[in-house]
Amino acid sequence: xxxxxVTFTSxxxxxxxxxAGSYDTTDGRIYTVSGGDWDTIAGAPEGEHxxxxxxxxxQHPSTHGVLRLILEIDGETVTEARAxxxxxxxxxxxxxxxxxxxxxxxFVTRMDYLTPMYNEAAYCLAVEKALGVTDQIPERANVIRVxxxxxxxxxxxxxxxxxxxxELGALTAMEFGFRERELVLDIFEMxxxxxxxxxxxxxxxxxxxxxxxxxxxxxxxxxxxxxRLKDTADLLVDxxxxxxxxxxxxxxxxxxxxxxxxxGPVLRATGLPHDLRKSQPYCGYENYEFDVITKTTADVYGxxxxxxxxxxxxxxxxxxxxxxxxxxxxMIEDKKIAWPAQLSIGSDGQxxxxxxxxxxxxxxxxxxxxxxxxxTEGFRVPAGQVYAxxxxxxxxxxxxxxxxxxxRPYRVHFRDPxxxxxxxxxxxxEGSMISDVIAAVAxxxxxxxxxxx
Amino acid sequence: xxxAERAIVPQGIEELEIIGVRHGSFGTSAGGDTSGFGGLxxxxxxxxxxxxxxxxxxxxxxxxxxxxxxxxxxPATDAIEKVVIYRDEITYHVRREHLIAxxxxxxxxxxLRFEMCLGVNGVHYxxxxxxxxxxxxxxxxxxxxxxxxxxxSVPEGDAVIPSLYAVYPTCDWHERETWDFFGxxxxxxxxxxxxMMPDDxxxxxxxxDYPLGGIPVEYKGGTIPPPDQRRSYN
Numbered sequence: 001x002x003x004x005x006v007t008f009t010s011x012x013x014x015x016x017x018x019x020a021g022s023y024d025t026t027d028g029r030i031y032t033v034s035g036g037d038w039d040t041i042a043g044a045p046e047g048e049h050x051x052x053x054x055x056x057x058x059q060h061p062s063t064h065g066v067l068r069l070i071l072e073i074d075g076e077t078v079t080e081a082r083a084x085x086x087x088x089x090x091x092x093x094x095x096x097x098x099x100x101x102x103x104x105x106x107f108v109t110r111m112d113y114l115t116p117m118y119n120e121a122a123y124c125l126a127v128e129k130a131l132g133v134t135d136q137i138p139e140r141a142n143v144i145r146v147x148x149x150x151x152x153x154x155x156x157x158x159x160x161x162x163x164x165x166x167e168l169g170a171l172t173a174m175e176f177g178f179r180e181r182e183l184v185l186d187i188f189e190m191x192x193x194x195x196x197x198x199x200x201x202x203x204x205x206x207x208x209x210x211x212x213x214x215x216x217x218x219x220x221x222x223x224x225x226x227x228r229l230k231d232t233a234d235l236l237v238d239x240x241x242x243x244x245x246x247x248x249x250x251x252x253x254x255x256x257x258x259x260x261x262x263x264g265p266v267l268r269a270t271g272l273p274h275d276l277r278k279s280q281p282y283c284g285y286e287n288y289e290f291d292v293i294t295k296t297t298a299d300v301y302g303x304x305x306x307x308x309x310x311x312x313x314x315x316x317x318x319x320x321x322x323x324x325x326x327x328x329x330x331m332i333e334d335k336k337i338a339w340p341a342q343l344s345i346g347s348d349g350q351x352x353x354x355x356x357x358x359x360x361x362x363x364x365x366x367x368x369x370x371x372x373x374x375x376t377e378g379f380r381v382p383a384g385q386v387y388a389x390x391x392x393x394x395x396x397x398x399x400x401x402x403x404x405x406x407x408r409p410y411r412v413h414f415r416d417p418x419x420x421x422x423x424x425x426x427x428x429x430e431g432s433m434i435s436d437v438i439a440a441v442a443x444x445x446x447x448x449x450x451x452x453x
Numbered sequence: 454x455x456x457a458e459r460a461i462v463p464q465g466i467e468e469l470e471i472i473g474v475r476h477g478s479f480g481t482s483a484g485g486d487t488s489g490f491g492g493l494x495x496x497x498x499x500x501x502x503x504x505x506x507x508x509x510x511x512x513x514x515x516x517x518x519x520x521x522x523x524x525x526x527x528p529a530t531d532a533i534e535k536v537v538i539y540r541d542e543i544t545y546h547v548r549r550e551h552l553i554a555x556x557x558x559x560x561x562x563x564x565l566r567f568e569m570c571l572g573v574n575g576v577h578y579x580x581x582x583x584x585x586x587x588x589x590x591x592x593x594x595x596x597x598x599x600x601x602x603x604x605x606s607v608p609e610g611d612a613v614i615p616s617l618y619a620v621y622p623t624c625d626w627h628e629r630e631t632w633d634f635f636g637x638x639x640x641x642x643x644x645x646x647x648x649m650m651p652d653d654x655x656x657x658x659x660x661x662d663y664p665l666g667g668i669p670v671e672y673k674g675g676t677i678p679p680p681d682q683r684r685s686y687n
Binding site: 404423 | 472473474482497499500539540542569570571572574576577589591593599600602621622623625626630647649650651658665679680686
């Protein structure tokens with residue numbers, strides 16, 4: 001590219017306009033453009049504007065959160081695509097090294113904020129593995145975990161459909177998706193007290209048992225959810241406008257997925273039935289009947305269909321979990337690990353239950369000691385490292401923890417599926433239209449809280 | 454670790470991976486602590502290397518690995534420093550100069566077939582002189598439904614590890630993240646730039662000598678120090 005005889009015809013000289021200036025580099029003259037009339041800005045001679053780099057995001061409604069896409073375009077065609085991330089980095093992994101093992105749950109639940117149950121489950125499974133107590137987790141706790149995780153899968157997939165639909169212009173799908181998600185969040189609120197970031201799954205079990213009529217309420221919600229999910233699906237499945245935007249878009253085949261480490265619906269859309277719930281079951285998933293949904297189209301539409309059908313399978317699992325729900329403890333029996341208190345709502349708000357306070361204050365000295373030690377100091381995890389993974393709605397969510405034998409993690413690292421899957425943006429989008437980038441990114445369903453952690 | 458501190462390690466335990474020494478139960482080193490807990494001294498010992506037979510499929514995979522490495526002209530004893538088995542997980546400590554050959558064998562050998570690399574992350578052990586920085590790789594074989602872990606240790610002053618980008622392209626962002634947070638240079642990576650922190654950020658935040666940061670918070674007359682300066686129960 002020649003840098004001679006450049007005329008820049010926007011507002012006067014380059015120096016005068018700090019927002020649309022130009023400067024020379026070894027690759028030629030670079031124009032920085034931010035708004036204005038394209039005809040006047042692009043007034044540089046032919047050959048001068050043959051490389052146009054567009055920043056999409058980080059503040060762009062259709063980039064799924066603070067994701068920055070750096071697109072090099074030729075007309076409407078994307079010739080190179082790069083993703084810039086890190087705008088939501090909050091240092092969760094570092095912070096966890098300064099808190100007790102139990103406190104870590106409240107951090108990890110905020111990573112991928114659409115799948116808090118999975119973050120908690122992956123972390124707790126890893127901690128339990130490091131403690132060597134995986135077999136001692138009560139049956140009821142495992143059933144509740146599975147139930148909450150599958151409900152969370154529905155809410156996460158609904159947001160994927162809702163935001164994906166919105167980004168492609170299907171606003172009704174968004175309204176339906178977020179409305180149906182409320183049904184699931186209401187259940188979360190009833191069970192854990194919080195709609196999101198619930199810190200419900202804890203090392204050793206779950207924070208507290210279901211409310212008295214909890215199982216009944218969940219059972220009552222399922223038919224409504226099933227009907228509404230069908231309505232949402234009917235909006236888009238076989239919808240010619242939706243298919244026009246999604247079929248054969250964002251193609252990524254099996255070899256590409258393997259090389260890039262892609263898991264979840266994107267991988268299953270290539271026809272490989274890889275699902276950790278089947279291949280390496282945890283929390284008793286081997287006792288549930290469900291199908292692993294696969295498609296062979298490897299495109300955005302295939303991933304969309306997988307999410308639709310997986311929600312149906314999740315409802316099946318929730319129903320089975322409700323049937324399995326037998327009375328019993330929801331926290332490990334080992335008093336050196338089990339969080340001692342149960343919360344209840346009194347006249348002065350939420351707090352430790354009166355029975356527990358009575359027990360530690362006037363009945364059992366051991367209970368008081370355990371309560372004090374666990375709350376102030378926390379339990380110790382033997383030195384060593386473990387890795388535990390769960391099949392989150394987005395793919396394999398892995399948790400690698402290293403303990404030095406103390407009451408705090410020595411190092412915690414999450415292999416977040418959104419982070420890894422987002423690497424495929426270039427493979428999916430290069431050579432396609434700009435509008436297809438939106439569809440492709442939506443089909444990956446990245447959540448930046450999980451990507452950046 | 455000084456010689457005086459080393460003396461508290463029981464006889465014969467030297468071959469273990471001792472990553473540091475823990476003092477006291479309340480993290481006190483001086484001051485008004487009269488509880489006596491401050492005098493407690495205990496070595497931090499990571500799980501010991503395993504010896505054959507490992508049990509289960511660990512032997513099978515290790516045999517396969519040794520044969521495959523041999524066929525690739527790389528004796529297993531050269532490549533593998535040690536093998537640690539802990540909580541039903543196998544960890545191969547690999548010398549960095551053989552990492553790429555090792556990973557290629559893992560990917561290509563039909564009996565191993567680890568199709569998927571689950572990325573790399575770092576761990577900083579400032580107490581382990583000469584091998585302060587560890588890079589930990591996790592692999593998944595969908596064909597055989599197995600998981601293994603590789604660990605590569607490098608000194609802080611020469612923190613260079615060959616990049617696995619060419620073998621497993623998924624390592625692209627994972628290696629950038631590990632560079633960003635730990636300052637491990639992945640030699641051969643096409644664009645090893647910071648990924649989470651701003652480009653001009655000084656330091657590598659996940660290292661143990663990098664402070665957490667934070668300010669004291671005042672509430673109703675009391676002052677709560679930032680998390681990394683609070684009394685800790687180590």
